[in-house]
Amino acid sequence: MxxxxxxxxxxxxxxxxxxxxxxxxxxxxxxxxxxxxxxxxxxxxAAEPDARLPASLPSSVEVVAVLDSTCRDCWELADEIGLNISAGRVAILTYEPESTWRDGAPGVPVVQSADAWSSFAPLSPPVLARVSAAGQVAEIFAPVSIEDARSKLQQWLPNNAEVRS
CATH class of the missing domain: 1.20.5 (Single alpha-helices involved in coiled-coils or other helix-helix interfaces)
Structure with missing residues (x-):
């Protein structure tokens, strides 16, 4: 051959x-x-989110921002919430002392709860969680940019005319 x-x-x-x-x-x-x-x-x-919210969360809160002070995007999101969201509609959930976030997001309720924060810990902060009328987590969103967070806040808080595009 x-x-x-x-x-x-x-x-x-x-x-x-x-x-x-x-x-x-x-x-x-x-x-x-x-x-x-x-x-x-x-x-x-889809399965219900397995995340817990603290009992000390104000009843008027519709969205919880789960933040960590070592995260640069968390600080940007806190600034966005403090400047552009109507008071009382969004709260910050953290494991750190409340004083850590007072300057970064003036007027935004800060709830310190290591137990509740740890239920979101498998996700990388920042994390947004929509709160149902019953005070339970209805939906969880992990934005990859501040623009993603902004658009999700516009979707979840449609009557908030102050959210910038």
């Missing part, structure tokens, strides 16, 4: 293996698509 024939046989074997691999990938995609359609058809609901 000469080298050209050997190369052609090798190329055809390679193309056959490539085709079989592609067929396997398409089978997996079809299987995943079927699973997604089944989940959508059953209208499964």
């Amino acid at each position: 000469d080298s050209t024939t050997g190369l052609l046989i090798f190329a055809w074997i390679f193309l056959l293996l490539l085709y079989l691999g592609l067929a396997r990938v398409l089978t997996e995609v079809r299987s995943l698509r079927t699973t997604v359609h089944q989940l959508q058809a059953s209208q499964t609901r």
Whole structure:
């Protein structure tokens, strides 16, 4: 057998293996698509957030900002909340002394609770949590930028005309 024939046989074997691999990938995609359609058809609901809020949280609070003083984005979010959100609608939850956040967000209620803060600890601060009328966490959002946080606050607090775009 000469080298050209050997190369052609090798190329055809390679193309056959490539085709079989592609067929396997398409089978997996079809299987995943079927699973997604089944989940959508059953209208499964997301699990309730496993986060606790402290009892000392003011009843007027609609959104809780879970912040850490070592986080630069947390300070920007605290500044945004202090300057642009109507008083009493957002509170800061921290494990640190309340005095840490008094200058960064004047007029914003600060709640210190290491236990409640630790239930949000698996998420990297800052974290926004929407509070239901019953005082429970209804939804959790971890913004990646101040713009994300701003848009989520606009969504959760639609009647707050003071939130800047």
